[in-house]
Amino acid sequence: MSYSITKNFIPGLPTFPYRHGVGAYEGVVSHCTDSSNRSGGDTPSKERAYEARTFNQAFVHFFVGVENGDAVILQVASTDYGAYGAGPVANKRFVHVELCMYDDEALFSKAYDAYVYVLAKLLHDRKLDVTKAAADGSGTLWSHKDVNKFLGGTTHEDPIAYLAEHNISWNQHVKNVASQYSSLTSNKLKIVSAASAAILMDGPDRQHANNIGTVPLGTIVENLGKVQGKNNKDGYYKISYKGKTGYITARFGKPL
Numbered sequence: 099m100s101y102s103i104t105k106n107f108i109p110g111l112p113t114f115p116y117r118h119g120v121g122a123y124e125g126v127v128s129h130c131t132d133s134s135n136r137s138g139g140d141t142p143s144k145e146r147a148y149e150a151r152t153f154n155q156a157f158v159h160f161f162v163g164v165e166n167g168d169a170v171i172l173q174v175a176s177t178d179y180g181a182y183g184a185g186p187v188a189n190k191r192f193v194h195v196e197l198c199m200y201d202d203e204a205l206f207s208k209a210y211d212a213y214v215y216v217l218a219k220l221l222h223d224r225k226l227d228v229t230k231a232a233a234d235g236s237g238t239l240w241s242h243k244d245v246n247k248f249l250g251g252t253t254h255e256d257p258i259a260y261l262a263e264h265n266i267s268w269n270q271h272v273k274n275v276a277s278q279y280s281s282l283t284s285n286k287l288k289i290v291s292a293a294s295a296a297i298l299m300d301g302p303d304r305q306h307a308n309n310i311g312t313v314p315l316g317t318i319v320e321n322l323g324k325v326q327g328k329n330n331k332d333g334y335y336k337i338s339y340k341g342k343t344g345y346i347t348a349r350f351g352k353p354l
């Protein structure tokens with residue numbers, strides 16, 4: 099799935115270049131907002147309004163959440179410059195993206211898919227690969243916890259616990275961003291690993307969707323994007339095949 103990014107920069111933010119220069123970010127930090135209102139009230143617009151008052155203490159580049167039923171990616175600061183997201187070392191290296199928090203599984207999954215998309219897109223835009231943060235400071239995809247452990251200057255550990263509440267481990271998150279990244283690279287998928295054909299479903303939920311067709315092994319189809327959906331930890335690809343648009347289990351699609 100592809101998303102549009104709404105830009106509404108907060109006026110007056112401090113600007114400082116990354117350590118390798120203006121625009122030269124080296125990776126992304128995955129955060130969540132730490133909201134105590136998780137019943138649907140945490141939105142990118144509200145987070146922006148709060149940040150507009152408090153940016154001298156902390157600010158990030160993006161908020162991702164759900165507003166009026168739709169996933170929203172709101173960019174509030176230019177990625178040309180650093181932000182105050184995770185301590186002085188990380189701030190001179192990375193773009194910071196915050197995920198709004200929800201208890202409701204459907205709201206979470208809508209917001210999470212958009213979050214994975216923007217993380218992958220930011221890395222893809224700079225031709226940075228998706229690699230896990232490591233103790234030597236390498237890696238392009240960081241959690242706030244990784245920054246705390248490997249670079250210091252901060253005490254937070256988000257978004258690990260929040261993603262775990264929704265059954266997504268950090269390793270799974272890295273995989274999800276990597277597969278979204280590969281679908282940004284290619285708009286074709288080959289059907290692989292199925293016994294003879296992949297089932298085409300009318301929604302990204304293998305327990306509740308209706309089967310609307312089959313796609314034979316080896317077929318090349320148009321990839322319309324990756325989504326997390328439900329009841330499959332590796333997610334689904336939205337595809338177009340013989341005039342039908344539907345979803346297949348992600349392990350049956352290989353980006354070309």
Ligand SMILES: [Zn+2]
Nearest residue numbers: 129242254256
């Ligand atoms: Zn954080």
